[in-house]
Amino acid sequence: MVTVPARRVSVAVSLSGLAALALGAGLVLLLQVIPPTDAISPTRRTISEYGLSDHKWVFDLAVVLVALGSAAGLAVLGGQRRLPVPAAILGTLWTVGLLVIVAFPKPDWATVSRADFGGTLHRIASVVAFVALPLAVLVAARTAFPASPGRRWLARVLAILSLGWFAVILGAVVVAAATDGRWWTLIPLGLVERGMALTELIALGVLLAPVRSGQPG
Numbered sequence: 202m203v204t205v206p207a208r209r210v211s212v213a214v215s216l217s218g219l220a221a222l223a224l225g226a227g228l229v230l231l232l233q234v235i236p237p238t239d240a241i242s243p244t245r246r247t248i249s250e251y252g253l254s255d256h257k258w259v260f261d262l263a264v265v266l267v268a269l270g271s272a273a274g275l276a277v278l279g280g281q282r283r284l285p286v287p288a289a290i291l292g293t294l295w296t297v298g299l300l301v302i303v304a305f306p307k308p309d310w311a312t313v314s315r316a317d318f319g320g321t322l323h324r325i326a327s328v329v330a331f332v333a334l335p336l337a338v339l340v341a342a343r344t345a346f347p348a349s350p351g352r353r354w355l356a357r358v359l360a361i362l363s364l365g366w367f368a369v370i371l372g373a374v375v376v377a378a379a380t381d382g383r384w385w386t387l388i389p390l391g392l393v394e395r396g397m398a399l400t401e402l403i404a405l406g407v408l409l410a411p412v413r414s415g416q417p418g
Contacts, residue, residue, distance in 0.1 A: 212411045215277045219406055221270025226402055228263035232256055244389040248398060249307035249323070261303045267402070268299040274409030283345045291337035298330030331397060335363035338404045345408055352407060359404035366397030 232238040232251045241250050251260040275292040278284035284292070301322055308320035338360040346353040369388060377384035 211277050211281065214273050215409055215411045218270040218272075218274035218277070218409055221266045221273070222402055222406060222409075225263040225266035225270065226399070228259055228266070229398075232259055232263075242391055243395060244392040246391045247307070247394050248391075249302065249327070250391075252303075252306045253309050257306070264299050264303050268296050268303075271299070271405060271409075272296045274405070278341065278345060278409065284341055285344050288337045288341035288344075291333040291340065294333035295330050295337060298326040298333065301326035302330070331367060331401065332364075334401045334405060335360035335367075338363075338408050341408060346412070349412065352410075352412075356404055356407045359400055359407060363397055363401045363404055366393055366400060369393050 229248060229251070232254075233241070233243055235256070238251055238254045238256050241254070249260075251257070254260070271292065275284060275289065275296070279289055305319035305322040305326070307323050308315075308317065338356050342353045342356040342360070346356070370384075370390070370393060373384040373387040373390075376382070376387055
């Protein structure tokens with residue numbers, strides 16, 4: 202049985218993790234309204250474009266906050282035995298992927314013609330992170346909320362929507378491969394990526410938010 206002090210600690214850590222997620226998301230939104238990053242198109246340019254600007258430190262801080270908030274919240278779920286092992290592995294891939302994105306910035310296509318080793322790692326980490334998180338939420342929803350079908354349903358729907366955003370990108374890649382075109386010009390890539398990121402963060406927030414006292418989930 203979980204003692205009251207232990208539960209209070211768990212709630213505090215979960216809330217701190219959620220606050221880190223919100224602050225990280227808020228910093229990314231801030232970059233879109235302050236110069237010079239306000240000139241970056243939110244519909245055509247990816248979020249990682251902020252990492253090539255004079256506000257790189259703000260972007261890096263935002264991503265690290267999301268990674269730390271995710272790790273804290275997932276650790277609480279794991280400690281409460283509400284996080285299946287596959288979901289824990291997927292959640293770790295999400296968190297590590299975010300840190301790799303910071304450590305290896307997106308290539309500046311204005312100065313290079315192809316991605317180097319760091320740029321390739323950035324791409325791989327981005328794909329892994331954005332796919333791993335919604336899968337983690339889908340896998341964890343049942344165990345995390347055994348007595349809360351509403352939250353279980355909401356978490357699953359948001360996770361599926363997140364994968365839907367990613368499916369749009371995959372569809373563009375397939376079409377471009379068949380037509381010998383450039384897949385990133387076929388869709389508003391920046392808008393799709395931002396929609397995916399926002400949906401995933403909300404799904405993660407639903408998963409990590411503390412349950413009410415007396416409820417196992």
